[in-house]
Amino acid sequence: MSDVASQLTTADGRPLKAALASAQARAKRRAFFLVLPLLLFILISFAVPIGQMLQRSVYNDQFSKSVPALSQWFAENPKGTAPDEAAFAALASDLVLMKETRAAGDAGTRINYVVSGTRSMFTKAARGADKLEPPFMEAMLELDEDWDNPLVWNAMRSAASPWTFDFYTIAFDLERDADGKLTKVDETQRIYFRLFIKTFLIAGVITAICLVLAFPIAHLLATLPMAKANLLMILVLLPFWTSLLVRTTSWIVLLQGQGVVNDILVALGIIGDDGRLQMIYNQTGTIIAMVHILLPFMVLPLYSVMRVIPVSYTRAARSLGATSWTTFRRIYLPQTIPGIGAGVLLVFILAVGYYITPALVGGADGQLFSNMVQFHMTKANWSMAAALATMLLVGVLVLYWLYDRLIGIDKLKLG
């Protein structure tokens, strides 16, 4: 077939494929120039920053740039070599360098990420670095007996190279023991990965609530006459048009201890005055406020799918003898799958990365993973923030892939 096609020629003997390509080249060029501005914009505002973020999560030269001598010693001595006098001499000379460039704090912070409580060792040692005299090992241990801690040396060896997986190790609540083996950190300190899982669970709960609430509304919208449907649609979209802060504030007014909902419940005698419900500044508050904010993202794709399902399908099913429940389950529901898929994916992805609402109404236990990213950004720990953000990104991509495998991305219908 393709052989025949490649032999086809136009009337004047040009190969047909070449003729077709040149005939369409102009149109293609024009189309390309039309999308070029957006392409550039996405490249500059999205692709490059994401690349930067990915790089930062595995690249950190805070320590490595200040320790030339130590880097050399690490290069000459294989992993597991106990630090000898030469090593301490290299460290001492680097500390002198740090003092001059005022880099001790930075370098110490880098080690501190891996072994907590070590930043002060570096600042203290650097302060008196130029007064250190051989034998350096003893002099250093004099300053702080932790200087021969193998964990510190392991951390320094790892940090001596700017390329590192330390931040992912931390993000997965892992640490390296003295032998360099990965172990789980102490129960009480497992925060990141646990929060990561919790964020996905909460996003799942929010998505489920949104679906349950949005399905009937979308169906109503799709079956009502156009005029009424439009009015109702405005009510659905109202949250879209209201400032996020205004909406969040209104939730605080409603849900707080002395808020409207509690007042009504107390007035009705359902709860006592001393038993006021804590519905905000905790996980409950996060879920309520985020369901409210994300609901339109579920309603819209569902509505757009339901609107084009002709009523004759359900009528046909009924006339064929199916009860209303069977008709819903076997005829109507399967046809709304593209809308459900789109809504679920949209709401879930937005919920997983949501920051502002949990920050405002989440209190202590209502914080999500993004809040952790933000926390590290304010602490200028860019690598940690980048590693956590990358985890989030990969998590979402995995979900996207799963969706494609299970439902098929071509079935997605966003509106």
Added chain:
Amino acid sequence: MVASRDDAFVSFEHVQKSYDGETLVVKDLNLQLAKGEFLTMLGPSGSGKTTCLMMLAGFETATHGEIRLDGKPINQVPPHKRGIGMVFQNYALFPHMTVGENLSFPLEVRGMGKSEREAKIKRALDMVQMGAFANRRPAQMSGGQQQRIALARALVFDPKLVLMDEPLGALDKQLREHMQFEIKHLHESLGITVVYVTHDQGEALTMSDRVAVFNDGRIQQLAPPAELYERPDNSFVAGFIGENNKLPGVVEDLNGERAVVRLENGELIDATAVNVKAKGEKTLVSIRPERVEFKPELIPEGAHTIDAEVLEVIYMGDILRTRMRVAGHDEFVVKCRNTIDQMPLTPGQRIRIGWNPLDARALDMI
């Protein structure tokens, strides 16, 4: 074929329907169908015919009156318990199921076993010559094929009554005519009762045992096709079914069934009185184009003839469609068969035309 009130298979009794509480879409509908009858509801859009069908299927509730199926009132019976097969205009084949699954659906919800289901599906598909399509999806088939499947699905569970809501409306002319024949054939071989809704009069005439012409929420005439065409009860039916020449005038003389009508220009014509009651009444005389004669030997003795001027002759192959000016009206059409001995007419020619008084019907003024 016409069923009496008592042994009717389907009956509508004083059925009224309103959607908004202000206007009636269906006004006092009375209709009886015999078992095995093919009844077509014909009418312009908005005439209430589809609403009647939907009430029978159970998708709309009658505002007033009673609908009976096989002697039992079904106003309160939900659609899935009525056991009525239905074919929709847009086919309504479930897009997420294969043809086989579509046909299996009504059998599954009836709790039928697998082997029995397969036998029935095969039989139904063979019936519409679609046996090889069981594994296709609706989207992979042409409109005509989908319509056949929709037909098979409506019949697979052996319903006694099948409703069809403009089932051929989306097909092209040739396929439509072919499917008309097939549906008619299925109706005859299966002995089912069919209620068919269409706005296509040709379809109604070729397929039905009886046709109910709907307009303005009422049945204007309920009759077999030939009677409907040849003896319309009123001007609406005369105008809606087939082509018709309408000449307004005043009843000059009335003698039993025979009426003499004076046209606006003073000429007299003969007609059969259908719904004119007295002399001096205004009337609209309707004559079919193919019943108008201009050869003197074909006009019955004693019948009046009137002047006509040929305006246009259109060659249509089997017939010559001739437009004439008669009694001041430019749209008077005469259809002549294209035969060897046909008298050629030319524009500008003046002739005398006439007809058998039985073919002209003095109807109500619209």
